Amino acid sequence: MNFNYFKNIAGTVTLALLLVIAVNGFAQNGNSDENESIYRDFKTELMWKANVKIGTMINVGESKRGTRRVIPITGGTFSGPKIKGEVLPGGEDWQLVRPDGDTELYARYLMKTDDGTVFQILNKALMHAPAPREEGGFYVKSVIDIEAPVESPYDYLNHAIFLGTLEMPQLKPNEAPYVIIGVYKVL
Known part of the structure; x- marks a missing residue:
């Protein structure tokens, strides 16, 4: 088995997970006031x-x-x-x-x-x-x-x-x- 192959896959998966966490954190925290305000006064x-x-x-x-x-x-x-x-x-x-x-x-x-x-x-x-x-x-x-x-x-x-x-x-x-x-x- 090629150890470097698995090391590269693990590195790619880790990078992808970090990217997903960063994007979700930005989407949830970056605009939280704006997102909440659209629900304050339903019409x-x-x-x-x-x-x-x-x-x-x-x-x-x-x-x-x-x-x-x-x-x-x-x-x-x-x-x-x-x-x-x-x-x-x-x-x-x-x-x-x-x-x-x-x-x-x-x-x-x-x-x-x-x-x-x-x-x-x-x-x-x-x-x-x-x-x-x-x-x-x-x-x-x-x-x-x-x-x-x-x-x-x-x-x-x-x-x-x-x-x-x-x-x-x-x-x-x-x-x-x-x-x-x-x-x-x-x-």
Whole structure:
């Protein structure tokens, strides 16, 4: 075996590793203030608000992760500056009330625009109600994944990150239960 051959390979690998470490260190440290500043003040654009009708909650019960429950999505409507339509029945909101009291929501449902295009919504949310004497108020926010047909006028929905809000309105007598979901594109 040729010892110099292995020595040259080891030297080349060491030099390559040092170069990678130097480049990564420069990229991470050289512009850290500039990189952090682009995330300080996120800007969003309202895409739509949806009035999502919900059915009677199914209490699955205690699990190893907390209390599991499912809420059927029975329909609704949505409207925004560039889009409107209906929430199709058949979706569900799977919820987990964790041992710490927070609730994780995972909703999956379909929406249909006025021109007949159907797309899928996956809405993952966290709901936190403050304990007595805890600072801050009620908190609920979500991350929304939208899957629209690629050859539709709504393909642009496949190329962005969306955040969501959830409101639970005070129902009027004999009014069917619903929630209001706001969908915002991160610019």
